Amino acid sequence: MPRQRWSFVEPHPAEATALAKAARLPQVLAELLVARGIVQPADAFAFLNPELGHLHDPFLMLGMDAAVARLERAIAAREPVLLYGDYDVDGTTAVVLLKTAIEMLGGVVRFHVPHRLREGYGLQSSVLEAACAEGVRLVITVDTGMRAFAEAETARKLGLDLIITDHHLLEAGDAVPHALAILNPNQPACAYPEKFLCGAAIALKLAQAVLERRDQVRTREKTLPSFLKMAAIATIADAVPLKGENRVIAALGLRELRRPAGLGLRALFAAAALDPAARAITGFDVAFRLAPRINAAGRMDVASEVIELFTTRDQARAAELAAKLERFNGERRSTEAAALTAIEARLGSDAELAADRLLVIDGQGWHRGVIGILASRVVERTAKPAIVVSVEDGVAHGSGRSVDGFQLLNAIESCADLFTRFGGHAFAVGFALPAERLPELKRRLRLYAEEHLASREPEHLLRIHAELPLDRITSVLAGWLRKLEPFGHGNPEPVFVARRARLLAPPRLMKERHVRLELAQDSVQPPPLAGSSGALRAIGWSLAFRAQELGLAQGSLIDLAYRIRENEHPDFGGLEAEIAGIELA
Ligand SMILES: [Mn+2]
Numbered sequence: 384m385p386r387q388r389w390s391f392v393e394p395h396p397a398e399a400t401a402l403a404k405a406a407r408l409p410q411v412l413a414e415l416l417v418a419r420g421i422v423q424p425a426d427a428f429a430f431l432n433p434e435l436g437h438l439h440d441p442f443l444m445l446g447m448d449a450a451v452a453r454l455e456r457a458i459a460a461r462e463p464v465l466l467y468g469d470y471d472v473d474g475t476t477a478v479v480l481l482k483t484a485i486e487m488l489g490g491v492v493r494f495h496v497p498h499r500l501r502e503g504y505g506l507q508s509s510v511l512e513a514a515c516a517e518g519v520r521l522v523i524t525v526d527t528g529m530r531a532f533a534e535a536e537t538a539r540k541l542g543l544d545l546i547i548t549d550h551h552l553l554e555a556g557d558a559v560p561h562a563l564a565i566l567n568p569n570q571p572a573c574a575y576p577e578k579f580l581c582g583a584a585i586a587l588k589l590a591q592a593v594l595e596r597r598d599q600v601r602t603r604e605k606t607l608p609s610f611l612k613m614a615a616i617a618t619i620a621d622a623v624p625l626k627g628e629n630r631v632i633a634a635l636g637l638r639e640l641r642r643p644a645g646l647g648l649r650a651l652f653a654a655a656a657l658d659p660a661a662r663a664i665t666g667f668d669v670a671f672r673l674a675p676r677i678n679a680a681g682r683m684d685v686a687s688e689v690i691e692l693f694t695t696r697d698q699a700r701a702a703e704l705a706a707k708l709e710r711f712n713g714e715r716r717s718t719e720a721a722a723l724t725a726i727e728a729r730l731g732s733d734a735e736l737a738a739d740r741l742l743v744i745d746g747q748g749w750h751r752g753v754i755g756i757l758a759s760r761v762v763e764r765t766a767k768p769a770i771v772v773s774v775e776d777g778v779a780h781g782s783g784r785s786v787d788g789f790q791l792l793n794a795i796e797s798c799a800d801l802f803t804r805f806g807g808h809a810f811a812v813g814f815a816l817p818a819e820r821l822p823e824l825k826r827r828l829r830l831y832a833e834e835h836l837a838s839r840e841p842e843h844l845l846r847i848h849a850e851l852p853l854d855r856i857t858s859v860l861a862g863w864l865r866k867l868e869p870f871g872h873g874n875p876e877p878v879f880v881a882r883r884a885r886l887l888a889p890p891r892l893m894k895e896r897h898v899r900l901e902l903a904q905d906s907v908q909p910p911p912l913a914g915s916s917g918a919l920r921a922i923g924w925s926l927a928f929r930a931q932e933l934g935l936a937q938g939s940l941i942d943l944a945y946r947i948r949e950n951e952h953p954d955f956g957g958l959e960a961e962i963a964g965i966e967l968a
């Protein structure tokens with residue numbers, strides 16, 4: 384088990400105190416806001432109270448005027464429009480959003496989502512040719528297209544108008560494909576204020592633009608709020624930072640998910656055992672319960688059924704499709720579990736492999752839809768960057784995930800000559816190469832890791848956002864902290880530290896793996912705040928080993944890293960701490 388290292392977010396006490404005073408916020412909340420770059424009371428108010436009026440004008444986006452004009456022409460003439468998506472949550476929900484908007488306005492839509500294994504990522508010329516032969520004259524890509532130079536050329540030759548909507552990054556000085564319009568706030572000339580929209584959110588902006596030109600009031604009051612549901616699911620699933628406009632989309636969309644109107648969403652909720660009437664849907668529910676089910680279609684088979692699920696008006700069909708996603712997700716899980724068992728056995732028996740700083744683990748025929756997830760699991764367990772490779776028919780497909788502070792893409796780029804294709808970013812990479820080059824890849828990556836990772840001990844980094852003694856925890860404070868939700872990338876759930884907390888009783892083990900501590904703040908500070916007893920129950924999931932390792936007993940003094948939880952159990956409900964880490968004080 385790799386060790387944990389606590390890393391403290393740099394405090395800005397002067398700014399935090401000023402903000403707390405000016406905006407009348409609890410000090411610790413002001414500290415958390417300042418850490419997010421929010422120092423002005425008005426910005427704090429907007430952050431804590433997201434509303435529809437905070438969405439930006441879509442026409443601030445470069446290319447929006449041209450895209451809207453061309454799309455309006457197609458809708459008016461009932462020209463069939465081809466939407467070309469991607470197979471993940473972001474790509475499929477983007478198709479759903481634009482398809483719904485165009486059809487609401489009376490337009491005609493077809494769509495194509497590539498098959499992950501048979502077609503692969505990105506625009507395909509053959510699909511453009513077939514669509515052209517069937518009378519399509521306008522193609523709109525969603526969540527893909529920034530690198531489709533050859534396909535854009537095919538479109539031009541065929542006389543197709545192409546609108547690319549995509550959020551993928553450009554390298555400085557990169558050319559862009561030839562297109563009628565490109566909607567991507569990452570283009571240097573684009574002045575759109577939010578640079579980190581996901582693909583579905585860019586599709587949402589295009590939908591918002593055409594819908595508002597038809598009927599601004601109705602769009603603002605009815606259509607847009609309902610569209611935010613899909614955009615929120617994609618925004619959370621695609622792991623864009625939940626700040627700025629993304630926060631507005633995620634927060635309002637989650638609120639709308641409390642009353643899902645669509646048959647598809649309702650069927651998906653039922654399949655995932657989520658009941659929005661009983662409990663508000665959280666970012667966690669979206670990231671860990673809805674998104675894996677939506678993604679399972681594209682991982683295991685074909686993602687186009689996701690689009691049918693979210694657009695069907697037939698209840699029986701919705702239930703059938705949701706059941707199918709459930710089955711795919713079950714298959715994905717068992718495929719993943721079997722491969723993970725094999726990987727763990729390998730790491731357990733091959734000491735040389737297990738000692739590597741950068742793990743490269745290959746297997747025959749592992750499902751390519753899950754190798755990225757497998758790499759993430761290996762990183763979680765080992766705290767080392769990891770690449771999982773599936774070998775099939777003489778071709779090795781790899782997917783890698785990294786750790787804080789190590790640029791995995793640089794490692795991959797140092798072996799560029801070995802690959803038939805590769806790509807990614809600092810933390811996640813993907814590649815393919817002929818299987819016979821795999822030993823050479825491993826040899827070179829081992830050398831690279833020796834050079835760049837040798838001085839690093841594998842360790843899990845725990846970021847701690849603020850100090851909060853246990854006797855400062857009240858339900859009023861918990862209410863304020865809830866206003867920071869939804870949590871996710873760029874807006875992490877706060878982790879607090881309480882120094883010198885004393886165990887009031889011996890640690891209680893639960894099911895031998897978990898541990899429960901009764902704690903009180905051991906301090907000579909002022910008495911506990913009203914509403915706080917100063918004592919708190921703390922639950923450590925899978926941390927029984929840690930309590931034993933530290934020899935915790937009644938009276939032990941510890942530094943506790945924790946998150947605040949509201950336990951809704953009728954008998955022992957109330958505020959408690961979920962333990963993120965324990966050190967002896
Ligand atoms: Mn995307």
